[in-house]
Amino acid sequence: MSDYTEMWRKLGLNLENHAGLLGVLTEGYKNIYLSQKGRPKGMEYFDFVISEVHGLRIKEIYDAKQTGRKVVGTFCVYVPEEIVLATDGICIGLCAGAEVGTDEAEKFIPRNTCALIKAFMGFKLAGLCPYVQLTDLIVGETTCDGKKKAYEIFNNITGKVYVMELPNMKNEESKKLWHSEVVRFKDATEAITGKTITLANMKKGATLVNERRRALQRLSKLRAADPSPISGLDALLVNQVSFYDDPVRFTRMTNRLCDELEERVKQGTGVAPKGAPRVLISGSPMAIPNWKLHSIIEGSGAVVVGEESCVGERNFRDLLDENFSSVDEALEKIASRYLEIDCACFTPNDERLENIKAMTEKLHADGLIHYALQFCTPYMMEAYKVEKAIGTIPFMRLETDYSMGDFGQLKTRVEAFLEMLQ
Ligand code: SF4
Numbered sequence: 001m002s003d004y005t006e007m008w009r010k011l012g013l014n015l016e017n018h019a020g021l022l023g024v025l026t027e028g029y030k031n032i033y034l035s036q037k038g039r040p041k042g043m044e045y046f047d048f049v050i051s052e053v054h055g056l057r058i059k060e061i062y063d064a065k066q067t068g069r070k071v072v073g074t075f076c077v078y079v080p081e082e083i084v085l086a087t088d089g090i091c092i093g094l095c096a097g098a099e100v101g102t103d104e105a106e107k108f109i110p111r112n113t114c115a116l117i118k119a120f121m122g123f124k125l126a127g128l129c130p131y132v133q134l135t136d137l138i139v140g141e142t143t144c145d146g147k148k149k150a151y152e153i154f155n156n157i158t159g160k161v162y163v164m165e166l167p168n169m170k171n172e173e174s175k176k177l178w179h180s181e182v183v184r185f186k187d188a189t190e191a192i193t194g195k196t197i198t199l200a201n202m203k204k205g206a207t208l209v210n211e212r213r214r215a216l217q218r219l220s221k222l223r224a225a226d227p228s229p230i231s232g233l234d235a236l237l238v239n240q241v242s243f244y245d246d247p248v249r250f251t252r253m254t255n256r257l258c259d260e261l262e263e264r265v266k267q268g269t270g271v272a273p274k275g276a277p278r279v280l281i282s283g284s285p286m287a288i289p290n291w292k293l294h295s296i297i298e299g300s301g302a303v304v305v306g307e308e309s310c311v312g313e314r315n316f317r318d319l320l321d322e323n324f325s326s327v328d329e330a331l332e333k334i335a336s337r338y339l340e341i342d343c344a345c346f347t348p349n350d351e352r353l354e355n356i357k358a359m360t361e362k363l364h365a366d367g368l369i370h371y372a373l374q375f376c377t378p379y380m381m382e383a384y385k386v387e388k389a390i391g392t393i394p395f396m397r398l399e400t401d402y403s404m405g406d407f408g409q410l411k412t413r414v415e416a417f418l419e420m421l422q
């Protein structure tokens, strides 16, 4: 591995803490990922990406910035990436999935804030996130209350936050509001990049994101096979990497992995024996490196066959209709594509229930685990309706955070649940 110390220093990272973080990440990855049996060869690329998570990818973005390209950081799948890519910008997800910088974060936000918000604040405050340092613009959105208010503080800290106003309902007035927000975001992106969005570059941006979605859809479908050709841990990792890898390379490597998985399905090769319990996970997003629940489930002999989550199906389920002949028309289609997303911050949100039912059927799930981060009120509340909607499929709700303190307790509960699925 190259020595990136000078680059990290230039980015203002806390080098000592950062070395500690990479050490923990490397060890955790070895224990959770590299110890899995029967992994597809195509996962070697994703292993490499993780080994270079703060190295080569940061260097690529760093170098791209020297050529004038701009970097937009996001926290939510409602932010239309097509617009950023149309201006030749780089879009990266900033959500964090590790318990880091909590003490620093709690100086600014209450203790009873979800782990995801604490982590993105903590990573920045502890000087551990090179991605935040590289951003020219950080896009927030008015989704849950925790994020909405945290963005105000994050703007005081970084001075780069731009907030999109996302409505909480999907009526005609809300659609108009959201469309105007998409147009405003286009103007802001043009202003920061100094580039004008044309029909040609809008088409290019739309194709890039749709191709990535298609690759992820393909991966999702392959998990319907029994035995599953890929572990839930590995599929989760691919989804996590999709938020910050170069989109063209990511799509190529994911499709290559899917070619291999298709062969495995034909040959009946799987990561768990045929008939192993199949679990669908639904709920709060699992940002990298949050692998806790998947490792518990798969370590107990079951296989995770899907994630009804933003780091999963919610991110790639709907394609953008690329059949537009002007930038205005593209923005209309973008607004309506993104408003299809079924986050629990919407009310009512019945389409999520329908989507979960459809996923359990398509993926032949034997049981559903509803996962919510502690203090994530939207998903914790909606778990009740999810349980009612899925009927007789065994259901369990879990609330946890990023700490390992409840690992044993969760494992006991998961094992008891899996026994019901045998
Ligand atoms: S769960 Fe909701 S707020 Fe969080 S990333 Fe997904 S869409 Fe955005």
Ligand code: SF4
Residues within 6 Å of the ligand: 114, 115, 116, 117, 143, 144, 145, 146, 147, 284, 285, 373, 375, 376, 377, 378, 379
């Ligand atoms: S996990 Fe829940 S509480 Fe946390 S940011 Fe997402 S929607 Fe908000």
